[in-house]
Amino acid sequence: SQQGEEDPQALSIQEGENATMNCSYKTSINNLQWYRQNSGRGLVHLILIRSNEREKHSGRLRVTLDTSKKSSSLLITASRAADTASYFCATVSYNQGGKLIFGQGTELSVKP
Amino acid sequence: KAGVTQTPRYLIKTRGQQVTLSCSPISGHRSVSWYQQTPGQGLQFLFEYFSETQRNKGNFPGRFSGRQFSNSRSEMNVSTLELGDSALYLCASSLPTGVGGMTSTDTQYFGPGTRLTVL
Numbered sequence: 001s002q003q004g005e006e007d008p009q010a011l012s013i014q015e016g017e018n019a020t021m022n023c024s025y026k027t028s029i030n031n032l033q034w035y036r037q038n039s040g041r042g043l044v045h046l047i048l049i050r051s052n053e054r055e056k057h058s059g060r061l062r063v064t065l066d067t068s069k070k071s072s073s074l075l076i077t078a079s080r081a082a083d084t085a086s087y088f089c090a091t092v093s094y095n096q097g098g099k100l101i102f103g104q105g106t107e108l109s110v111k112p
Numbered sequence: 113k114a115g116v117t118q119t120p121r122y123l124i125k126t127r128g129q130q131v132t133l134s135c136s137p138i139s140g141h142r143s144v145s146w147y148q149q150t151p152g153q154g155l156q157f158l159f160e161y162f163s164e165t166q167r168n169k170g171n172f173p174g175r176f177s178g179r180q181f182s183n184s185r186s187e188m189n190v191s192t193l194e195l196g197d198s199a200l201y202l203c204a205s206s207l208p209t210g211v212g213g214m215t216s217t218d219t220q221y222f223g224p225g226t227r228l229t230v231l
Contacts, residue, residue: 031218040149040200042116042222088155092218097168099145100204100220102155 006089006103014111019076021106023089024069030094032065034074037086037105046074046087081112114139116205116223124229130191133226137184137205143167144186145220146178149200158201161186193230200225 007022023032031050035043049056049065049072056063062075076083086107090100117136125131137144145168146158157170161180178188184205190197204220 033219035222040225040227042202042224043155043204045219045221048219090155097160099157099160099168099170100147100155101157102147104154 006106008106009104010107012109012111013079015079015081017079019079019083019108019110021074021087021108023072023103025091026070027093029091031092032072033090033092033100034063035088035090037088043088079110081110084108084110116203116221118203118223118226120226121224122227124231125193126231127193127195129193130189131193131228132187132189133201135186135203135223137186138221141205141207141221142184143206144180144184145204146188147202147204149202158188195230198228198230200227
């Protein structure tokens, strides 16, 4: 079963623009992770944010977490055509055995 | 370090057959998890193995099973295949973390997946 929802389901932008994806979840978590998937291949881990953190940066990525609203956002700045992929948030709750529970994903298309 | 490898990459089977998929984790990783990805259900957790023991299981029927060997390599088996089992099967490995190594899902490293088609 899915833990949460991602919004939007699809996003199309021009190169150089920023892309923002949102993720909401239902139960308390220990950490939230973002993954990228290119064309039905394996997932690549992007960033992890723990429940006691509010914001984290990695290169052009910025992730925020609001545990009171049970939501997170992923911002990709100055997007490139190579960023075209599906992006998934995944939550981890240690009281549920620590497995990754994924959202449905956001399909990002960056046009050159 | 070599990444997670999965074999085979593609597989075509017919209903009623069984299939075995293999996953070799990153060297030193002792936890292996399996996920099923379909267009309708998305990414769903199948099970996790750590030190040759199944530590966690998702909501899948008993036709789905797995095991882990002493070298941490893992296999998953699906018996009596159904059309709905057509999916991308992803394996992920991770280092155990947390108290006593009991938590292993801080960061998972995924293989390229095995695409199974059931006809």
